[in-house]
Every structure is written in C-alpha cells, then in structure tokens.
Amino acid sequence: MANHLKALLEDIKTGHRMSKAEALDLFRVRDRQVWEIAAAADEVREDRVGNAVTYVRNQNINVTNLCVNSCGFCGFSKKPGDNGIYFHDKSEIQKKSALAKNRNVSEICTVSGLHPDFDTESYCEVYRWIHEAAPGVHLHASNPMEVAYAAKKSGLGTREVLTAMKEAGLGSMCGTAAEILVDTVRKKICPQKVSTDEWVRIIREAHGMGIPTTATIMYGHCESDEDRVQHLAILREIQDDTRGFTEFVPLSFIHMNTPLYHAGIARAGATGREDLLMVSVSRLFLDNFQNIQVSWVKEGIKMAQLSLIAGANDLGGTMFEESISKGAGALNTDYLDPAEMQRVAEDIGRTLRRRTTLYELI
Numbered sequence: 338m339a340n341h342l343k344a345l346l347e348d349i350k351t352g353h354r355m356s357k358a359e360a361l362d363l364f365r366v367r368d369r370q371v372w373e374i375a376a377a378a379d380e381v382r383e384d385r386v387g388n389a390v391t392y393v394r395n396q397n398i399n400v401t402n403l404c405v406n407s408c409g410f411c412g413f414s415k416k417p418g419d420n421g422i423y424f425h426d427k428s429e430i431q432k433k434s435a436l437a438k439n440r441n442v443s444e445i446c447t448v449s450g451l452h453p454d455f456d457t458e459s460y461c462e463v464y465r466w467i468h469e470a471a472p473g474v475h476l477h478a479s480n481p482m483e484v485a486y487a488a489k490k491s492g493l494g495t496r497e498v499l500t501a502m503k504e505a506g507l508g509s510m511c512g513t514a515a516e517i518l519v520d521t522v523r524k525k526i527c528p529q530k531v532s533t534d535e536w537v538r539i540i541r542e543a544h545g546m547g548i549p550t551t552a553t554i555m556y557g558h559c560e561s562d563e564d565r566v567q568h569l570a571i572l573r574e575i576q577d578d579t580r581g582f583t584e585f586v587p588l589s590f591i592h593m594n595t596p597l598y599h600a601g602i603a604r605a606g607a608t609g610r611e612d613l614l615m616v617s618v619s620r621l622f623l624d625n626f627q628n629i630q631v632s633w634v635k636e637g638i639k640m641a642q643l644s645l646i647a648g649a650n651d652l653g654g655t656m657f658e659e660s661i662s663k664g665a666g667a668l669n670t671d672y673l674d675p676a677e678m679q680r681v682a683e684d685i686g687r688t689l690r691r692r693t694t695l696y697e698l699i
C-alpha cells in the first residue's frame with residue numbers, strides 16, 4: 338500500500354481524477370500515511386486556491402425550532418408541548434437583522450425547523466423582512482428540505498418555490514439536508530427527509546436558475562466509508578454539470594444530545610483521523626470544487642487549524658448566533674472573532690482574508 342499510495346498521490350497532484358475505489362482506499366488509511374494524504378491535499382489546495390485563509394462575516398437567524406420532522410441526529414428541533422420552543426415574529430427577526438447589519442455582516446443565514454404552519458409565502462415573508470431591516474446583506478437561506486416542504490404545503494412545484502424565494506431575495510441556498518446521500522442511511526437517520534434523488538433534483542434546479550448553493554456532508558454517525566465515497570461522487574457529478582456549488586463543507590456529527598446516539602444507532606461522532614481524512618480526501622476527490630470549508634463550530638478551532646494544512650482553505654463564518662450544533666451538545670458555537678481566526682491562520686504562515694458568501698475577497 339505504501340508505494341501504491343505514494344504513486345496515487347503523485348498522480349492526483351498532476352491531475353488524475355480519483356476513482357471511487359481509490360477514495361475508499363484513502364478513507365481506510367489508519368497509520369502515519371494519513372499525514373501523506375493530508376500533505377498532498379494541502380499541495381492541491383495551494384495550487385487551486387492559493388494561500389489565503391478566508392472567512393465570511395455572517396449571522397444566523399433561526400426563525401423557529403418547532404419542526405414536523407424527527408431526524409435522529411437533531412438535538413435542535415422541538416415538538417408542540419416541549420419546553421424551550423421559540424418562534425421569532427417579524428419584529429424580532431427585523432431586530433436581529435438590524436443588529437447583524439450594525440455588526441457589519443455581509444451575510445445573514447436562515448434555516449429553521451419545518452413549522453407546521455409554514456408554506457412558501459411564510460419563507461418569502463421572512464426573506465423580505467430581513468432585506469427590509471438589513472438592506473444590501475446577502476441572504477443565504479433555506480435548503481432542499483425546506484423547498485420540498487414549502488412546495489408540499491403550498492401545492493406548488495419546487496421550481497415555483499425557488500422562483501418565489503429568489504424574487505423575495507434569496508441570494509444562495511444552503512446545501513444542508515444532504516446528510517449522507519445514500520437512501521439506506523437516510524432511512525435510518527432522517528426517514529422523513531427528502532430522498533437522495535429529490536435532494537439532487539432540487540439542487541440542480543437551483544443551480545439551473547442561477548441560485549448557487551453550498552454542498553455538505555454530515556458524517557461520523559452510522560454511515561460506512563463506501564457511503565461517504567458515494568456521497569462525494571454524487572456531488573462531483575452535479576458540479577461537473579452545473580458548477581453551482583460554491584464550496585464543500587464537511588460537518589462532523591455532534592452526538593451528545595441526539596436520539597440517534599441515545600438509541601445506540603450512531604457512534605460517538607467521528608475520530609480525529611476521520612475528521613482530517615474527510616477534509617483531505619474531499620480536497621483530492623472533488624477536483625471541480627474551489628473551496629473546502631472547515632467548520633470550527635463542529636470541529637473546534639484547534640482541529641479547524643489542522644484542517645487548514647490538510648486541504649481546507651476556508652474557516653466559514655463568524656456566526657454571532659448559532660443554535661443547531663449547540664442543540665446537539667456542541668460548546669462555544671456562538672461566535673468566533675476574526676482576530677482569533679487571524680491568529681490561527683498566521684500561526685501556519687497564512688493570511689486571513691475576509692470574503693463574501695460567493696468568495697469575492699473584501
């Protein structure tokens with residue numbers, strides 16, 4: 338394996354497109370060769386996007402945590418009658434949006450629970466409120482699950498929902514709700530969510546309409562290495578056709594407060610080796626993606642820094658307010674000061690650069 342691995346990494350660095358079998362081999366490495374994979378991914382990162390470490394000044398606004406779905410990995414959602422339900426009305430959303438604008442954010446991100454009373458107009462209304470209170474801010478919102486839900490609740494097609502959302506000010510869509518794009522896994526972890534085919538269809542629709550999206554994976558629960566590879570292959574194929582993904586964001590499963598972990602279906606999250614390899618193998622496999630983001634919210638800042646020398650080039654957002662990972666049991670998820678981002682970037686000889694949602698440097 339040692340010589341085979343070296344030869345493979347050399348080939349990839351000179352443009353060889355990895356096969357699924359090769360990606361699987363890399364995910365299975367357990368010894369010091371992990372560092373060789375990380376080093377190759379770091380070289381590819383440098384060639385593709387240079388040495389800047391980027392970040393976006395953003396703020397999350399979760400409108401409600403009430404949700405009709407019951408995903409096994411979710412520690413955020415509430416059911417009617419639960420303690421701790423919240424629902425932000427127009428005035429609260431506009432207050433948060435105005436505060437975000439005052440904090441000089443360039444992006445407001447909003448994804449919420451699937452509220453029983455929401456339909457397409459409910460989402461569009463929220464987008465208009467945000468734009469009213471924070472003019473000029475880029476709205477990064479919704480995901481294929483919300484689009485499918487809005488379509489169902491309004492008796493519309495998903496394309497019509499996306500059109501309405503775009504008209505209401507949607508700038509780009511979140512590529513969340515992807516989890517693992519393998520239906521046998523989805524049946525275990527999120528049986529009520531859109532299927533793989535539906536997720537792919539809605540993402541392709543969005544890209545076709547000029548709505549860029551991110552791409553994500555949520556790993557470290559009950560998926561196999563083969564499932565991870567299949568997921569990456571689906572993303573690479575979409576990107577070949579649409580070029581609509583702005584970035585890939587691996588999301589490490591936060592297990593503590595989740596039904597999936599308590600029921601013994603999921604393991605206690607990914608290990609450090611798995612976190613590092615997820616970044617590195619993604620960088621090497623996704624040869625048509627410019628940006629690989631590491632989530633400091635999921636990984637913590639120390640692991641995030643190591644990921645920046647293992648293939649990642651982006652640290653994501655400042656956040657200011659975060660409740661999804663916090664709900665699942667993660668700590669310190671609310672805000673990361675750019676000064677701290679700068680400290681970790683400079684510590685590895687790189688420069689921190691602020692960017693917009695669509696990766697224009699500011």
Ligand code: SF4
Nearest residue numbers: 404406408411414450
């Ligand atoms: S992950 Fe999203 S859709 Fe699933 S239960 Fe949580 S809030 Fe609802």
